[in-house]
Amino acid sequence: MNIPKKVKVGGFDYEIFLTDEELIVDYQQCTGKIDYDQQTIKISKVLRAKQGQEQTFIHELIHAIARDRDLNWGEETEKNTEALANGLYQVIKDNPEIFQHQTNNCNVTIKPFEQQDISSTGDSKSLVDCQNGGGFVNPKTIEEAILKVIKGN
Numbered sequence: 133m134n135i136p137k138k139v140k141v142g143g144f145d146y147e148i149f150l151t152d153e154e155l156i157v158d159y160q161q162c163t164g165k166i167d168y169d170q171q172t173i174k175i176s177k178v179l180r181a182k183q184g185q186e187q188t189f190i191h192e193l194i195h196a197i198a199r200d201r202d203l204n205w206g207e208e209t210e211k212n213t214e215a216l217a218n219g220l221y222q223v224i225k226d227n228p229e230i231f232q233h234q235t236n237n238c239n240v241t242i243k244p245f246e247q248q249d250i251s252s253t254g255d256s257k258s259l260v261d262c263q264n265g266g267g268f269v270n271p272k273t274i275e276e277a278i279l280k281v282i283k284g285n
């Protein structure tokens with residue numbers, strides 16, 4: 133996941149900052165903060181792990197969406213936001229193919245190394261991995277193909 137510099141929610145562009153400043157919401161120190169008026173989302177660098185920053189980003193995003201859609205979650209808002217953010221984060225991380233751009237060109241088999249006899253080594257995989265979600269390039273296969281060219285076999 134890439135935390136962007138800007139995210140559009142409804143009609144608003146929120147700017148996103150990774151920050152060293154102490155973030156306080158309702159007298160409590162927190163890891164993320166959204167400002168609806170300034171249209172900013174701040175994520176604390178206290179979270180060293182990328183995963184923590186990403187989860188916080190999703191959390192603040194849900195606040196932005198709830199605000200934009202005029203959702204009133206009552207007293208449990210923060211708890212619900214946290215649960216939804218963590219759940220959504222897990223689904224996004226564990227199912228990357230859902231969010232990958234598909235080119236719908238599965239009938240086109242890309243074989244840029246046709247002169248190299250890849251199939252004789254038992255590796256008949258194409259560079260486009262259509263079985264596993266289709267349409268996007270399998271980086272491992274590219275790496276293997278490049279190594280074959282470099283090694284000259």
Ligand SMILES: [Zn+2]
Pocket residue numbers: 191195210213
């Ligand atoms: Zn929150």
